[in-house]
Amino acid sequence: MPDLTPADDSHATAFALDTSVIPLGERALRGILDHVIAVGDEAETPYLEVKSPLDMSSKATTAKIAKFLLGAANRRPHEAARNFHGYAVLMIGAQKGSAPGVPRGTEAHELEDRLRPYLGPQFPAFEFGRIGVGSDHEVLFVIAQPPEDGQTIFPCHKVFQGDDRRDSLEDGAIYVRGTSNTRPARSGEVLALVERARGGGKPPINLEVDLVGGIHHVDRVDEVLEQLRGYQEEQFSKKLEAEAKSAFAPASLQLASSVFGSPKPLSPDEREEALAAWRNKKPEHIAEGREHFLGVGLPGAGIRVVSRDRFVAKPHLTLTFHNCELLAHLDPDDADFEKAVEPVVRRQHPLGSSFDPSALRFAPRGYPVAWRNRGEDAEVVLTPESFRPNVPWTTGQDDYVILTRDPEASSVEVSWILTEDGNDDVITGEFRVVAEGLVDAAELFTAVFFKAD
Structure with a gap:
């Protein structure tokens, strides 16, 4: 057997895989073999x-080959065409650093006869190639044809239960090629194959995009928070007891003095230091208080999308709300006066620092909604698995609150841009949303933090 072990890392570079070729013929197949010897399993791709x-005579090997061919046949044509002109290759008998091969003698027609019960009578033909490695061994290549628009979905036709669950096959299952393996299809992938079977004449993407919920504008937020801070400082300076039953803040905001609490006793010097530190953090406190106040005080918003007569695979939809900002939507039950108006000295928890779970906001892996403020605009990015034809896809209304930055705005312009996995087209659109009526911050604050019993 010839020595096919790469001498050093530069050998791997020399055998970089050229996927612009059709993987038929000895020269093309040897290029693939050299690449696999150089990088091993890292060579695996869709x-x-x-x-x-x-063992080419075993049922387990037949099932492995059948699974690969089924996954290769269930690819989308425009994606498959990016490499090897749409062909897909299974190589048997090679690994990183060497190509031991398998014993000579595997006949293509015999392998086809063993595969047919799994593939079914309508399965497309496949190619078979080999490269000798010594007098009695060879590396085998099973080469799947490029998929085409109009082809049916190819399900598995026979059960196989292997010792390794990953090698098992199920009758009726639809398999697809993943990043480096063959696996059962997900719902969006099945629907994409249905579209392939319809002939590939996809209609243009026609999206209807709407806002669920409102865009808000609240007047005098910073002014009201300033007044409340003034009241905090006044109460702190007067050393009022935490149990004081009532007090009145400027701008006719009636506040129960019990919310201000009674910090642990401080010496006069400690009191002055605490007050000075609190004053120095005024901008930070105002910003944090504003986010909490509006997050618990305003209803959240969501997005509703309908794709008319068209399946959209793995969409990436970005919406821009012009001259708006986004704040995290918070549960109204989590309203906390001291998060809206930072006290000069926080009340001490009887057991020390307490954990606040409401401050944590974790999105699960694969969560299809992301948002951020970008300059003077607000941006929402949606990445669902798919948009199904004529089926509304709607996000929840518990992610963010939308506010317009323009106090005079009666409506807000929203523009969007859509890309689809495997589609070079870029779709754009726009719509306008009527803004909610102007809300006074003092009235909203009273409603949120001083609810009637």
Whole structure:
């Protein structure tokens, strides 16, 4: 057997895979073999799978090959065409650093006969290639044809239960090629294959995008928070008891003095230091208080999308709310006066620092909604698995609150841009949303933090 072990890392670079070729013929197949010897399993992609030596007469090997062919046949044509002109290759008998191969003697027609019960009578033909490695071994190549628009979905036709669950096959299951393996199809992938079977003449993308909920404007927020801070300082300076039953803040905001609490006793010097530190953090306190106040005080918003007569695979939809800002939406039950108006000295928890779970906001892996403020605009990005034809897809209204920055705005312009996985087209659109009526911050603050019993 010839020595096919790469001498050093530069050898791997020399055998970088050229996927612009059609993987047929000895020269093209040897290029693939050299690449696999150089990098091993790292060579695996949606269009190339690598198996170390297998027993070609075993049922388990037949099932592995069938699974690869099923996954390769269930690819989307425009994605498959990016590499190897749409072909996909399964190599058997090679690994990083060597190509031990398998014993010579595997006949293509015999392999086809063993595969047919799994693939079914309508399965497209596939190519078979080999490269000798010594007098009695060879590396085998099973080469799947490029998928085409109009082809049916190819399900598995026979059950196989292997020792390794990953090698098992189920009758009726639809398999697809993942990043480097073959796996059962997800719902969006099945629907994409249905579109392929319809002939590939996809209609243009026609989205209806609407806002669920409102865009708000609240007047005098900073002014009211300033007044409340003044009241905090006044109460602190007068050393009022935490149990004081009532007090009146400027701008006719009636506040129960019990909310201000009674910090632990401080010496006069400590009191002056605490007050000075509190004053120095005024901008930070105002900003944080504003976010909490408006987050618990205003209803959240969401997005509703309908794709008319068209399946959209793995969409990436970005909406821009012009001259707006986004704040985290918070549960109204989490309203906390001291988060809206920072006290000069916080009340001490009887057991020390307490954990505040409401401050944590974790999105689960794969969560399809992301948002941020970008300059003077607000941006929401949606990445669902798919938009199904004529089926509304709607986000929840518990992610963010939208506010217009323009106090005179009666409506807000919203523009959007959509890209689809495997589609080079970029779709854009826009719509306008009528802004909610102007709300006075003093009235809203009273309603949120001083609810009637």
